[in-house]
Amino acid sequence: MDKLFKYYALDGRGIQGANKRPIDHAYDSAEAAFKISTFCLETAVPGTYRLLAKHPTDIHKYHYFNIKCPNCGGTLEEIMPAKDKHVLPMYACTCCNR
Numbered sequence: 001m002d003k004l005f006k007y008y009a010l011d012g013r014g015i016q017g018a019n020k021r022p023i024d025h026a027y028d029s030a031e032a033a034f035k036i037s038t039f040c041l042e043t044a045v046p047g048t049y050r051l052l053a054k055h056p057t058d059i060h061k062y063h064y065f066n067i068k069c070p071n072c073g074g075t076l077e078e079i080m081p082a083k084d085k086h087v088l089p090m091y092a093c094t095c096c097n098r
Contacts, residue, residue: 005044007052008070009037022070041070047096049076051088062088069093 007030008022022041027033033040034054039062041049049070051062059082067076074095082088 005042007033008041008043008049009033010039010041010067011037012039018064019066019068021068021073026070041067041091043070046071047093048079049091049093051082051091053086053088056085057088058085067091069096071096 005028006026007028008026010020011023013019013021020039023036027040030040030042030052038054039057040052040054042052043049047069049067051065051067053062062082068074069076072093072095074093076091077094078089079092080090
């Protein structure tokens with residue numbers, strides 16, 4: 001477990017839970033965040049986040065997500081593609097990174 005990284009469990013709202021907002025508390029591990037949610041955001045650099053999935057997930061599931069920034073509540077935009085079915089796209093905040 002690397003203390004440099006923070007993990008935010010995501011709460012889903014809307015149709016099929018597509019509107020994702022971070023639960024207020026940051027965790028020190030993905031495992032801790034996955035106890036609350038099946039998706040979480042990982043951050044090491046402020047304003048950029050990697051979406052992680054507890055279970056294998058394909059693009060048809062996460063492509064429609066509308067994810068909010070843990071820092072400011074702005075909308076996150078995809079900046080890098082998924083690495084595999086657990087390490088999903090990287091996002092940047094449209095407000096924090098102006």
